[in-house]
Structure formats: C-alpha cells, structure tokens
Amino acid sequence: MPDTDPMRVTVLVNGQREEVRTERDTALLYVLRNHLGLTGTRFGCGLGLCGACLVLIDGRPAYSCDTPMWAVEDRDVTTVEGLGVSGRPHPAAQAIIDGQAAQCGYCISGVVISAAGLLAVNDDPSEDEVRAALDRNLCRCGAQNRIVRAVLAAASSLRASRDSG
Amino acid sequence: MAGSREARTALPPSLATNPCLGDWLRVLPGGVVEVRSGKVELGQGVLTALAQVAAEELDVDVARVRMIAAVTGISPDEGPTAGSLSIQHSGAALRVACAEARAIYLGAAAGRWDMPVGALTVQDGTIAAPDGRTTSYWELADDRLLDRPATGLAEPKAVPDYRIVGTSVPRVDLPDKLAPRPRFVHDMALDGMLYGRVIRPPSRGATLLDVRAEPARALPGAVTVVRDGSFLAVVAEREEVALRAADLLRADAKWQEEPTLPDEDDLPAFLTSAPAETRVLAESAPPAGAAPAPAARSHEATYHRPYLAHAAMGPSTATALASTAPAGGEAGVRLEVWTHSQGVYPLRRELARALKLTEDQVRVRHVEGAGCYGHNAADDAAMDAALLALAVPGRPVQVVWSRADELGWEPYGPAAVVRVAADVDARGDVLSWQHEIWGNGHVTRPGFGRSVGLLAASHRDGGEPIEPAAEPPLERGGGAGRNAVPGYTFPAYRVVNHRLSVMPLRTSSLRSLGGFVNVFAIESFMDELAAAAGRDPVEYRLAQLADPRGRAVIEAVARRSGWADWSPAASSRSAGHGIGYARYKNSSAYCAVVAEVEAVTEVRVRRLTIAVDAGLVINPDGAENQVEGGAIQATSWTLKERVRFDRLTVTSDTWDSYPILRFSEVPAVEVELLPGHENPPLGVGETAQGPTAAAIGNALCDALGIRVRTLPLTEQQILAAMPD
Numbered sequence: 001m002p003d004t005d006p007m008r009v010t011v012l013v014n015g016q017r018e019e020v021r022t023e024r025d026t027a028l029l030y031v032l033r034n035h036l037g038l039t040g041t042r043f044g045c046g047l048g049l050c051g052a053c054l055v056l057i058d059g060r061p062a063y064s065c066d067t068p069m070w071a072v073e074d075r076d077v078t079t080v081e082g083l084g085v086s087g088r089p090h091p092a093a094q095a096i097i098d099g100q101a102a103q104c105g106y107c108i109s110g111v112v113i114s115a116a117g118l119l120a121v122n123d124d125p126s127e128d129e130v131r132a133a134l135d136r137n138l139c140r141c142g143a144q145n146r147i148v149r150a151v152l153a154a155a156s157s158l159r160a161s162r163d164s165g
Numbered sequence: 166m167a168g169s170r171e172a173r174t175a176l177p178p179s180l181a182t183n184p185c186l187g188d189w190l191r192v193l194p195g196g197v198v199e200v201r202s203g204k205v206e207l208g209q210g211v212l213t214a215l216a217q218v219a220a221e222e223l224d225v226d227v228a229r230v231r232m233i234a235a236v237t238g239i240s241p242d243e244g245p246t247a248g249s250l251s252i253q254h255s256g257a258a259l260r261v262a263c264a265e266a267r268a269i270y271l272g273a274a275a276g277r278w279d280m281p282v283g284a285l286t287v288q289d290g291t292i293a294a295p296d297g298r299t300t301s302y303w304e305l306a307d308d309r310l311l312d313r314p315a316t317g318l319a320e321p322k323a324v325p326d327y328r329i330v331g332t333s334v335p336r337v338d339l340p341d342k343l344a345p346r347p348r349f350v351h352d353m354a355l356d357g358m359l360y361g362r363v364i365r366p367p368s369r370g371a372t373l374l375d376v377r378a379e380p381a382r383a384l385p386g387a388v389t390v391v392r393d394g395s396f397l398a399v400v401a402e403r404e405e406v407a408l409r410a411a412d413l414l415r416a417d418a419k420w421q422e423e424p425t426l427p428d429e430d431d432l433p434a435f436l437t438s439a440p441a442e443t444r445v446l447a448e449s450a451p452p453a454g455a456a457p458a459p460a461a462r463s464h465e466a467t468y469h470r471p472y473l474a475h476a477a478m479g480p481s482t483a484t485a486l487a488s489t490a491p492a493g494g495e496a497g498v499r500l501e502v503w504t505h506s507q508g509v510y511p512l513r514r515e516l517a518r519a520l521k522l523t524e525d526q527v528r529v530r531h532v533e534g535a536g537c538y539g540h541n542a543a544d545d546a547a548m549d550a551a552l553l554a555l556a557v558p559g560r561p562v563q564v565v566w567s568r569a570d571e572l573g574w575e576p577y578g579p580a581a582v583v584r585v586a587a588d589v590d591a592r593g594d595v596l597s598w599q600h601e602i603w604g605n606g607h608v609t610r611p612g613f614g615r616s617v618g619l620l621a622a623s624h625r626d627g628g629e630p631i632e633p634a635a636e637p638p639l640e641r642g643g644g645a646g647r648n649a650v651p652g653y654t655f656p657a658y659r660v661v662n663h664r665l666s667v668m669p670l671r672t673s674s675l676r677s678l679g680g681f682v683n684v685f686a687i688e689s690f691m692d693e694l695a696a697a698a699g700r701d702p703v704e705y706r707l708a709q710l711a712d713p714r715g716r717a718v719i720e721a722v723a724r725r726s727g728w729a730d731w732s733p734a735a736s737s738r739s740a741g742h743g744i745g746y747a748r749y750k751n752s753s754a755y756c757a758v759v760a761e762v763e764a765v766t767e768v769r770v771r772r773l774t775i776a777v778d779a780g781l782v783i784n785p786d787g788a789e790n791q792v793e794g795g796a797i798q799a800t801s802w803t804l805k806e807r808v809r810f811d812r813l814t815v816t817s818d819t820w821d822s823y824p825i826l827r828f829s830e831v832p833a834v835e836v837e838l839l840p841g842h843e844n845p846p847l848g849v850g851e852t853a854q855g856p857t858a859a860a861i862g863n864a865l866c867d868a869l870g871i872r873v874r875t876l877p878l879t880e881q882q883i884l885a886a887m888p889d
Contacts, residue, residue, distance in 0.1 A: 022403065022405060023405065023409075026405040027405070030403075030404045030405045033352075033404075034354070034360075034403065034404050037354065039345070039347045039349075039351070039352035039354070040344075040345035042349075042351065042479065043351065043479070043480065043565060044478055044479065044480075044568070045568035045819065045820055046567065046568055047568065047819060047820075049819060049820040049821060050478065050568075050820055052478060052479070080345060081345065089343055089344060093343045093344075094343075096339075096343055097335070097339055097340060097343050100333075100335060100336060100339065100786055100787075100790060102336075102339055102342065102343070103208040103209065103210070103536055103790060103791075103794055104207065104208025104478070104479075104533075104534075104535050104536035105208065105338070105339060105342030105343070105348075106208075106349065106477075106478045106479040106534075106535035106536070107478045107535075108342055108343060108345075109345055112343070128829075130828075131828040131829040131831075132828075132829060134828040135827050135828050135829050137828065138478060138820060138825060138827070139478070139828075140476060140477060140478045140535070140536055140538070140798065140825065141208055141536045141794045141798070142793060142794030142795065142796065142797030142798045142801075142831075143790070143794060144797065144826075144828050144831040145793065145797075145831060145833065145834055146790070146793075147828075148828065
C-alpha cells in the first residue's frame with residue numbers, strides 16, 4: 001500500500017526500525033544526528049570528501065552527508081554507535097583509545113567506520129591496505145600514523161579472538 | 166613544612182590576575198576535585214596535562230580530578246588558549262594554587278587533631294597522622310577553606326618528587342569521543358533548539374541590495390529570516406529546513422559585487438608593493454670599535470608562502486540562547502553562548518561590544534570543537550549564533566558553518582614574502598644578516614583591534630570592516646616577526662617588517678604564525694650558504710650555534726636519522742635528505758627535523774625524524790603526539806596547501822580545491838624528546854612547524870639540485886624554480 005504521508009520516512013538503523021518526519025530528500029546525516037540523537041556521525045563537508053559522516057550501509061562505508069533518505073529505505077544502516085558489541089566499543093575504537101591515536105577526535109567516528117568496513121572483509125590487512133582504506137578519511141591533527149597502528153592492532157586482536165573462539 | 170619558612174613563591178602571572186584559590190579548584194565531598202582553568206581543550210590534550218599538574222600537587226589520583234570547561238564569570242580569565250603557553254600560564258598557576266590548597270587542607274586536619282602540620286602525610290587525598298588517625302580532603306571539604314587569595318607561601322613539589330607529572334596519563338577526553346558520547350559543541354541538543362544558517366556574501370566586496378525572503382519563509386518549518394545590512398540568515402525548526410531555506414535565499418538575493426582581491430598569480434608583487442607600515446623589529450651590531458671582518462661574499466634569496474587555511478575538520482559552530490526580554494526590555498536581555506572559541510573572556514568582551522550589551526549580560530561557555538590550530542571562525546560562528554538567538558528570544562539556536570564558508574571565510578594564515586641576505590667570510594660563516602618580511606599581520610583576534618573582530622559584525626548595517634591585522638611586540642612572541650631574529654651567533658643582524666595596512670583577505674593566527682615562513686626562509690638560506698661554502702648543513706649550523714640546547718637537538722636528530730651515513734642509493738634515485746632547526750619564538754621549545762623526500766612526479770616525504778627539547782614534559786606521549794601532529798600538518802602545508810582566489814573571492818572552498826595530506830601520503834615520523842634536565846616546561850604544539858617545512862625544502866634541493874623558494878613545493882613550483 002503506498003504511503004500517503006510524504007513526510008513519513010522509515011529507516012533501519014543499528015538494527016532498529018525508525019520512523020521520522022522529514023522530507024524524503026533529507027540527507028541521512030541529519031536524521032541520524034538530530035532526529036535519532038546519534039551524534040557520533042559528524043558533519044564535515046556535505047560533499048562526501050572528508051569521511052567524518054561515514055556510516056555502514058549494508059555493511060559498506062558510505063557518506064551519510066549526501067545520501068538522501070529515499071536511498072536508504074530497506075537498507076541496513078550502522079552508525080558508529082551500533083558497531084560495539086554488548087556495550088564495549090568496536091575493537092578499532094578500543095585500539096584507538098589504547099594507542100591514544102587521536103587528537104581532537106572530530107574525524108575519529110568516520111575513521112572507526114572505515115576501519116570496521118575494512119576489517120569485516122580483511123582481518124589481516126597490510127599497512128598499505130589500511131592506509132588505502134583510510135584515504136577516504138581526512139584527519140587535520142596529524143594522528144594518521146597512530147591511527148594506522150591502532151587499526152593494525154585491532155586486526156590482530158580480532159584474529160586472536162577468532163582463533164581462540 | 167615548607168610554608169612555615171615563610172618562603173614566598175612569586176605568584177605566576179595567571180594566579181596573580183586570578184588570585185582566589187576557589188576560582189581554580191574545589192574539593193567535593195564525593196572524592197572529586199574540580200579544577201578550573203581558563204585554558205580550553207582544542208584537541209591538544211591540555212586538560213589532561215593540567216589535571217596531572219593539579220593531581221601532583223594535591224597528592225590525589227589523577228582520576229579524581231575533574232577538569233571543568235572554561236565559562237565566563239566562574240573560570241579564571243587567562244585570555245586566549247594560544248601561543249603554546251597553556252602549560253607555562255595555567256600549569257604554573259595550578260601548581261602554586263594546588264600546593265597551597267593542599268597546605269590549607271593539611272592545616273585544617275592538623276587543627277582538628279591539634280598536631281603539627283609537618284607530621285601529616287597525604288595519599289590520594291587521605292590525610293594520615295603518625296598515630297594512625299586519618300581524614301581526607303573529602304571529609305574536610307569546605308568551599309570556605311579556599312575562598313581566599315593565594316599567598317605563595319606553600320612551596321610546590323620539587324621536580325624529582327614528581328610521580329604523576331612526567332608520565333603518559335591517557336587523555337581524559339578520548340573515551341567520550343570514541344564511545345561516542347556527545348562532547349562536541351556540534352552535538353549539543355538543547356530543548357527547543359532551532360537551527361540557523363548564514364548566507365555569506367558571494368564575494369569579498371559584495372553588498373546585499375535586495376532579497377526575496379518569502380519563498381524561504383514559506384517553507385514548512387522555517388521560523389524567521391534575519392537581515393541586517395549584508396548579514397543574511399535563516400532560522401528553522403529542523404536543520405534540513407534551514408539548509409533548504411538558505412539555498413533559496415542564496416538564489417533569491419541580489420548583491421552588488423566588485424573585485425577587491427589582488428592577482429593570485431602575482432601575489433609576491435602585491436605583497437611587496439601594497440601600502441605598509443615599515444618597522445625595524447630587531448637589530449644587532451658588532452661591538453663599537455671592533456674591526457668589521459671583511460666580507461668575502463654576499464648572498465641573497467627571496468622566499469614566499471601563500472595564504473593558508475586552518476581548515477578544521479569540523480566546521481565552526483555555536484549555539485546561543487537569548488532570554489525572552491523581561492520588563493526591562495533590551496537592557497535586561499541575557500545571552501548565553503556555547504562556543505569552541507579559544508578564549509571565552511575575550512569573546513564575551515567582543516560580543517558585548519558588538520551587541521551593545523554589558524559583559525554581565527553575556528555568558529560564554531566553552532564546549533569542545535574540532536582542532537582549530539589557531540584563530541579560525543569559531544568566534545565568528547558565536548557571533549552568528551548570538552545574532553540569531555536575539556531574533557528568536559527564548560529558543561536556543563545552533564549555527565553550523567558550511568564547508569565552503571569554513572574554507573572560504575575563515576581568517577587565514579597570511580601570505581608573505583621574506584627576503585634574506587647575508588655577508589659571509591672566507592669560510593662561509595655569516596658576518597651580517599638581513600631579514601625582511603612583507604605581508605599582513607597575524608592577529609585579528611576578538612578584542613585585539615579597534616574594530617569589532619567578528620565577521621558578522623562587519624557585514625551588519627553600519628558595520629566597520631575588520632581592520633588590518635596587528636603585529637604583537639617581539640617580547641610577546643611577535644606575529645610576522647616570530648622567529649625572524651636569527652638564533653645563530655651572527656655578529657650583526659637586522660630584521661625589518663612591512664606590515665600591510667590593507668587586508669584584502671582577513672588574516673589571523675595560524676599555528677606558529679610567522680615562525681613557519683621565517684624558519685623556512687632562514688633554514689633554507691642556511692643550506693644555501695652552506696652549499697656555497699661547500700660545507701655540510703649540520704656542521705655549518707653547529708659552527709654558528711652557541712646555545713647548548715639548540716646544539717643538542719641538532720646533534721640528536723643527526724644521530725637518530727643517520728645523517729652522516731645517509732645515502733640516496735639506499736632508498737631511491739631521486740631521494741634527498743635535509744635538516745631544519747629553530748627554537749620556537751626564540752624562547753620556547755627547541756626542535757630539529759630531518760626530512761627524507763623522494764621526488765619523482767611529485768614530492769613525497771618518506772620520513773621525518775624530530776628531536777625536541779621542551780624542558781620538563783608533563784605528559785611525554787601527549788607531547789610526542791603534538792609534535793608528530795604538528796609536523797604532519799606542516800608537511801601538508803609545505804607540499805599541498807594554498808588558498809586560491811580570483812579577483813572577487815576565494816575559490817578553494819572544498820577539500821578538492823583545498824587538498825590536504827591523506828593517510829597514504831603521510832610520512833613515517835619519529836619523535837625524540839630530550840631529557841628536561843629540570844628546565845621549566847615549554848609548549849610543544851607549534852615547535853615543529855617551521856623546521857619541518859625547511860627540512861623538506863632542503864631535502865628536495867638535495868634530491869633534485871633545485872632550490873624551491875615558493876611554497877607549496879608542488880610540481881608547478883619546482884618547474885618554475887628550474888634554471889632556464
């Protein structure tokens with residue numbers, strides 16, 4: 001049955017079906033941040049050029065700042081808040097804390113999403129593969145080398161937990 | 166007990182200005198110490214370092230210290246968080262204030278037990294007597310105890326007794342940022358909050374003639390359109406509506422435009438010919454009567470840097486709330502502003518001035534933003550939010566700048582031309598040195614000039630243009646003149662600054678200010694002189710550097726980078742290495758950098774080796790992080806960055822047109838912190854900027870045999886620098 005209310009938009013975020021009132025061409029970013037209170041996803045440029053707004057859509061990193069709501073209907077959106085398991089941060093986020101691999105931290109949610117996207121398909125990446133995967137993320141503070149080391153550490157902890165599990 | 170000797174510690178300046186101990190710290194019965202600093206977290210980790218200083222002097226676990234974000238009316242006024250001075254200013258004040266607070270609480274315990282203070286010990290806030298009795302700061306917690314001015318009678322700990330200072334305590338703010346929990350000003354969600362967007366003029370000299378506001382106002386969810394002169398903005402119930410309304414207003418506004426900007430392709434010619442105020446910043450002549458050594462040769466070279474953007478990852482943002490006008494009308498309005506400004510007090514003074522309010526009517530609260538690296542548009546966004554909040558009293562309004570406005574309207578680090586000339590003796594050692602600078606000043610911070618230093622104020626009806634940036638005196642670090650005085654033992658030197666009295670593009674403080682281009686020029690020129698004399702760059706510098714701490718960082722970086730044994734064959738054909746050195750501000754941390762570059766189709770920096778002497782280091786991991794980050798950012802400036810513009814406006818307004826270094830382009834970086842030797846702590850956030858640029862330029866010359874004196878070191882500039 002066609003939906004008659006043009007302002008009613010639904011989206012599946014972090015496993016929850018959410019209904020919000022906005023225009024269908026509103027960017028996913030604003031729905032996440034303002035309608036759903038998921039402020040870990042950040043506005044950086046609005047053009048998909050800096051990676052601050054990355055989320056996983058059907059498991060793959062995508063820019064939420066220029067993805068309209070109509071494009072994510074029936075898709076599975078995961079934000080940085082939805083990456084952790086049972087209240088613990090994603091291994092990449094934990095490795096970033098452990099390695100003090102951030103300065104201002106504004107870019108770091110997007111970095112964690114990129115890392116999660118990479119580690120989901122490759123849990124033993126080389127340093128060059130990590131850098132290539134993170135090339136969609138900009139960091140202005142110069143924390144890149146620490147971040148790369150943290151992602152490699154996260155990969156190794158993921159492998160260790162898989163081998164022991 | 167140290168205090169009983171009546172030996173007074175001179176109060177550090179910040180504490181002398183804000184002497185009430187209770188302004189700096191508060192003991193809470195729940196086992197927490199609240200610490201207030203006037204300095205703010207900019208992503209540099211300052212709150213963690215200050216918490217360490219407080220915990221050290223109080224003898225409490227650092228986890229008990231809760232750092233309170235700066236807010237006007239409550240926090241000590243320490244001016245802006247700038248110039249790598251937070252540890253020197255706020256750290257020094259907290260050290261003395263917390264030592265005194267400890268003594269006061271010990272005194273209270275001693276009084277209660279009727280025993281001498283000297284018999285008591287403190288461990289993690291628990292005070293113990295020799296007979297086994299214990300109490301604690303928390304049990305004794307009483308605000309009245311600290312409601313008194315600092316006396317300087319309690320002696321702070323001696324450095325060898327430090328247990329917390331000097332250790333790598335993890336950053337206090339990172340767990341929130343990774344959880345993630347809302348911590349940025351962008352993440353604030355106040356009840357009833359509205360969303361504002363400002364429609365900036367399409368070009369620098371544009372004035373708003375007319376705007377058709379109806380289509381924007383008619384959008385469902387639009388609240389109001391605000392126009393004041395050429396300041397145009399919209400407020401809406403939802404952010405997506407504010408964005409759409411701003412697009413409509415942009416399309417429906419009529420502007421009168423005129424070209425006001427110089428020719429970017431001939432920028433050095435503009436900088437050296439524009440009206441300027443010329444001043445000799447520093448001069449030193451050989452002692453009278455000394456026979457001047459004969460000059461064997463003279464050399465001269467001219468260097469250029471473009472305008473650079475702070476280019477924060479998070480656009481400038483603020484939220485403001487104006488109280489609904491009470492009976493008193495405008496005079497009774499109260500304005501509350503949440504901002505990532507570097508200085509809540511300077512911003513409050515400027516907002517009050519711009520809005521014709523008293524300072525008491527305005528409260529400014531710091532909330533963290535993205536790293537700013539100097540004076541960016543944070544204060545401008547606060548003014549935007551204040552103007553919109555006053556238009557909708559009773560509802561908070563959040564303003565977020567667009568990426569295009571952030572890159573296109575922030576105050577830039579100024580472009581400059583630097584000419585260096587030297588007479589040298591037969592060995593090539595410098596006899597006399599001339600350093601001449603042309604460019605805009607580096608300070609238009611709020612409160613620094615006669616005109617209001619906030620962008621929106623200049624666009625309002627009757628608003629004055631922001632006056633050309635000022636030059637702070639060299640004793641306070643200078644602006645354009647920062648690091649222009651050579652740190653070497655030259656018998657004579659002269660430093661001249663031509664501060665432009667016109668300002669086509671607004672400029673202000675960007676990390677290291679003039680230190681970036683001055684060190685690039687000086688250290689490039691040192692290599693040119695060394696090459697002309699056929700001498701090794703490291704030996705050439707050491708031969709003319711007396712300061713043992715400066716020599717030590719150069720020797721350390723040469724050792725660690727394998728300077729003496731380095732050969733390009735080990736890495737690649739067109740590889741080179743180079744060194745750069747400076748003592749930041751001639752008074753702060755010492756830094757030497759060795760860069761290895763490879764130049765095939767473009768310049769790639771492979772490795773940076775850095776040695777720093779920052780005296781006593783509060784948090785070694787934090788300091789290394791700052792030095793490494795500064796060096797990587799400086800690499801980005803040196804290789805890629807340049808604000809682009811046509812005669813009307815700035816055209817580099819996306820990450821495509823203003824590219825910065827990406828993960829795959831970042832060099833390996835090694836940082837060595839030299840032992841502090843009980844020297845006082847010096848800031849490290851800016852020390853690597855100039856030396857990194859110079860090291861890269863020198864390495865490029867080593868690789869290609871081409872001296873590129875114009876930044877950034879792109880293929881285009883290399884081609885332009887090739888001999889005909």
